Amino acid sequence: MKQWKNIRLWLVACFLVTMVVSGCSRASSGSGSGDAKVTLVWWTHDNPSFVEANKKRIEEYKKIKPNVTINYQYFPYDAFIQKAKAAYAGNNAPDIAQLFGTWVTDYAKNGHLDQAPNQEDLKQNFFEAALGAYTVDDKIYGIPQEYNLENGGVLAHPQMFKDKGITYPPKTYAELIDAAKQLTVRDGNKIKVKGFDFVSGDNIFFTFLSFILQQNADYWTSDGHVNLTGPEAVTAMTKLKELITVDKVTDLSRFGDNLDSSDYFFKGSSAMTIRGPWTIASGVNTYKVNDFEYIPMPSLTDSPPYFAAESGWGEVVAAKSKHKEEAWAFVNYMNQKEQALDFNVTTFTVPARKDAAEDPAYLQKLPMLKTSIDVLQYGKWVGPVQDRDFFVKSVNDNFQLIASDKMSVEDGLKKIEQSVNEMIDKHLSVGNKSS
Amino acid sequence: MSKVHTLYRQYRLDRRFILLSLTPILLLFLVFSVVPIVWGIMLGFYQYSALYQESPFIWLDNYKNLFQDEVFTQSFWNTVKFVGFAFPVNIVLTLLIALGINKVRSAIWRNTLRTMFFLPTIAPLSGSAIIWSTMYKNDGGLFNLTLERLGLDAVPWLSDPSMAMWSVVLMTLWADIGFNIVIFMAGLDSIPVQFYEAARLDGASRFVVFWKMTLPLLQRTTLFVTVMTLISYFQMFPQFQVMTNGEPQNSTNVLALNIYTNAFQYNSMGYASAMATVLLLIIMIITLVQIRLGRSKWEY
Numbered sequence: 001m002k003q004w005k006n007i008r009l010w011l012v013a014c015f016l017v018t019m020v021v022s023g024c025s026r027a028s029s030g031s032g033s034g035d036a037k038v039t040l041v042w043w044t045h046d047n048p049s050f051v052e053a054n055k056k057r058i059e060e061y062k063k064i065k066p067n068v069t070i071n072y073q074y075f076p077y078d079a080f081i082q083k084a085k086a087a088y089a090g091n092n093a094p095d096i097a098q099l100f101g102t103w104v105t106d107y108a109k110n111g112h113l114d115q116a117p118n119q120e121d122l123k124q125n126f127f128e129a130a131l132g133a134y135t136v137d138d139k140i141y142g143i144p145q146e147y148n149l150e151n152g153g154v155l156a157h158p159q160m161f162k163d164k165g166i167t168y169p170p171k172t173y174a175e176l177i178d179a180a181k182q183l184t185v186r187d188g189n190k191i192k193v194k195g196f197d198f199v200s201g202d203n204i205f206f207t208f209l210s211f212i213l214q215q216n217a218d219y220w221t222s223d224g225h226v227n228l229t230g231p232e233a234v235t236a237m238t239k240l241k242e243l244i245t246v247d248k249v250t251d252l253s254r255f256g257d258n259l260d261s262s263d264y265f266f267k268g269s270s271a272m273t274i275r276g277p278w279t280i281a282s283g284v285n286t287y288k289v290n291d292f293e294y295i296p297m298p299s300l301t302d303s304p305p306y307f308a309a310e311s312g313w314g315e316v317v318a319a320k321s322k323h324k325e326e327a328w329a330f331v332n333y334m335n336q337k338e339q340a341l342d343f344n345v346t347t348f349t350v351p352a353r354k355d356a357a358e359d360p361a362y363l364q365k366l367p368m369l370k371t372s373i374d375v376l377q378y379g380k381w382v383g384p385v386q387d388r389d390f391f392v393k394s395v396n397d398n399f400q401l402i403a404s405d406k407m408s409v410e411d412g413l414k415k416i417e418q419s420v421n422e423m424i425d426k427h428l429s430v431g432n433k434s435s
Numbered sequence: 436m437s438k439v440h441t442l443y444r445q446y447r448l449d450r451r452f453i454l455l456s457l458t459p460i461l462l463l464f465l466v467f468s469v470v471p472i473v474w475g476i477m478l479g480f481y482q483y484s485a486l487y488q489e490s491p492f493i494w495l496d497n498y499k500n501l502f503q504d505e506v507f508t509q510s511f512w513n514t515v516k517f518v519g520f521a522f523p524v525n526i527v528l529t530l531l532i533a534l535g536i537n538k539v540r541s542a543i544w545r546n547t548l549r550t551m552f553f554l555p556t557i558a559p560l561s562g563s564a565i566i567w568s569t570m571y572k573n574d575g576g577l578f579n580l581t582l583e584r585l586g587l588d589a590v591p592w593l594s595d596p597s598m599a600m601w602s603v604v605l606m607t608l609w610a611d612i613g614f615n616i617v618i619f620m621a622g623l624d625s626i627p628v629q630f631y632e633a634a635r636l637d638g639a640s641r642f643v644v645f646w647k648m649t650l651p652l653l654q655r656t657t658l659f660v661t662v663m664t665l666i667s668y669f670q671m672f673p674q675f676q677v678m679t680n681g682e683p684q685n686s687t688n689v690l691a692l693n694i695y696t697n698a699f700q701y702n703s704m705g706y707a708s709a710m711a712t713v714l715l716l717i718i719m720i721i722t723l724v725q726i727r728l729g730r731s732k733w734e735y
Contacts, residue, residue, distance in 0.1 A: 081699075082699060085486060085699075085702070088486060089485035089486055106486055106702070107486065110487050110488050111488055112486065190589075252683065253591055253594045254573070254594065255682060255683055256593075256594070256679060256680055256681075256683055269574075387701050387702070389701060390700075390701050397506070397685060400684045401684060404596075406684075415505075422500075426482065429482070429491070430482065430484075430487045430489050430490075430491065
């Protein structure tokens with residue numbers, strides 16, 4: 001009798017746990033084949049222009065595939081990062097997620113993502129730099145919506161050049177620095193208007209790597225580690241330091257500030273700011289300004305303006321999704337040329353699809369993006385950075401010490417190289433589980 | 436025999452009642468305190484990341500790496516600097532303010548003052564941090580606008596490595612002192628008035644009364660306040676994350692923030708767990724020393 005009571009208690013407990021677990025679950029519904037009704041769960045971050053573009057695709061797709069319902073959920077950026085990690089780790093991921101390319105590698109190599117069905121088409125039709133982080137062991141695990149570049153272009157205020165009688169736009173690196181010096185406005189020891197600003201979380205890192213590439217060097221070794229102590233890296237870091245200590249066209253005063261360097265540019269606190277073209281949307285839509293242009297960033301050397309680029313936002317399908325086929329069908333629809341082009345125009349992003357980037361309609365709608373389109377050919381994927389945030393922070397931390405004369409360029413680079421390679425070793429030491 | 440049996444039955448019923456009464460709270464304690472602590476300590480021996488399908492057991496490697504990690508060392512000393520300054524200032528300031536408010540005779544004014552000091556404590560720390568960030572802004576922040584009005588130079592409150600920590604300390608004290616003031620006031624209220632009357636009749640000066648009577652009789656309150664404040668200051672996180680995110684030059688990167696960054700930004704949950712274990716040990720040792728030193732054996 002007592003045993004039966006215990007069994008009953010266990011059964012009730014199991015039932016309650018099952019109810020709770022199924023209540024918390026966000027799994028998609030439907031049989032998953034043919035024209036049966038299917039609900040796909042799609043997660044993205046909450047950038048307004050991205051949400052607008054995504055909602056358009058859902059509305060269009062409803063008309064084409066009325067049996068497919070997209071349960072669209074978007075979250076603030078920071079919350080989205082953590083939510084995605086928890087969901088994939090707990091095998092409770094959405095069918096589709098719009099992830100940033102650099103995150104995708106870790107998810108893919110640990111078996112959380114499904115391989116894209118149309119591998120050869122993707123390789124042919126998309127830029128290599130945009131596909132880089134989506135590729136593990138030569139297999140592609142998602143479709144990028146954008147070619148994410150932080151370098152290649154500079155936000156500039158032409159009127160400031162005109163007021164000072166400076167030739168616009170600067171054609172060489174020397175001209176750019178010379179103009180920046182003249183455009184810098186001081187108030188005592190402080191800089192009121194920065195002539196050329198590159199001090200932001202992303203741009204110290206990307207400008208540093210791009211300066212190495214522009215000396216026709218590479219920062220990767222053949223075994224997947226970084227080499228940041230070579231003469232080209234020293235020159236690149238020295239040039240960055242000189243912008244603060246010798247040329248004095250910017251400073252570290254706003255590093256880590258809540259506002260982005262582009263925000264300060266749109267508020268008129270800098271004459272030129274190196275930042276990705278995606279920030280143009282903020283100038284046009286948030287600050288409602290049109291007194292700026294996006295001009296080419298001259299190369300440090302006589303070589304073309306090579307730059308390091310990340311793989312940007314794109315769609316992935318969960319390996320555990322019950323509706324992979326339907327999910328890929330929707331992702332493929334979003335990445336057809338017309339739809340991809342509309343996404344890029346709405347979000348002020350550079351197309352990851354080659355034919356969309358080459359389509360004159362794109363530049364007709366976004367003429368300011370011409371600079372980025374022109375330099376796409378010089379973009380190189382940043383490489384298998386493993387933990388992108390760690391790499392960026394390591395460069396930023398040591399750059400601040402170097403620029404404050406608290407550490408030599410050589411010592412700083414040694415520290416970056418050592419810490420990044422240790423991080424890479426840690427990542428490489430855990431098994432590769434990509435399917 | 437029957438009496439023995441009844442007593443035994445009563446004893447069993449009492450035991451069952453105690454067990455039933457304590458089970459929920461013990462379960463909560465077990466699930467939300469003991470298990471996470473033990474789990475966290477265990478994770479410190481693994482190269483664990485939630486995303487990875489393999490988590491190799493690496494024994495003490497995480498701990499070895501900690502002591503070679505300059506960012507960890509810096510965050511440790513930043514924490515010591517923050518606690519070493521903010522903690523004594525908090526205790527001295529709150530005790531003095533509590534003493535001052537306690538001297539106010541009007542109950543309305545006493546309650547008003549107590550409420551005023553307590554108000555910032557009600558606000559979420561992260562919300563207060565956002566407001567203080569705007570006040571600390573280099574351009575257009577309240578503090579710099581005031582300084583400029585007074586003809587003084589603007590101060591880079593959060594962007595100067597030598598200044599940022601003190602700015603966060605100031606904000607923390609503003610947000611945090613209300614709680615300790617209320618506790619100290621309760622402690623002061625519980626000291627019998629007769630003691631003060633006797634001291635006055637004996638001709639004791641105000642300082643002697645405070646030093647020889649108030650302070651020793653507040654020992655239990657002081658022990659509670661110091662232990663709780665020290666623990667919370669070692670674990671301080673929201674204002675560092677919101678106001679500076681550890682910048683500039685890692686000058687405000689404290690242990691709690693470093694643990695968060697490693698766990699949730701770099702996905703190095705094992706390494707972050709090793710850091711958290713070190714922090715747990717530090718707090719445990721200091722708290723045990725505090726309790727030992729602050730032990731009192733009197734009653735009134």
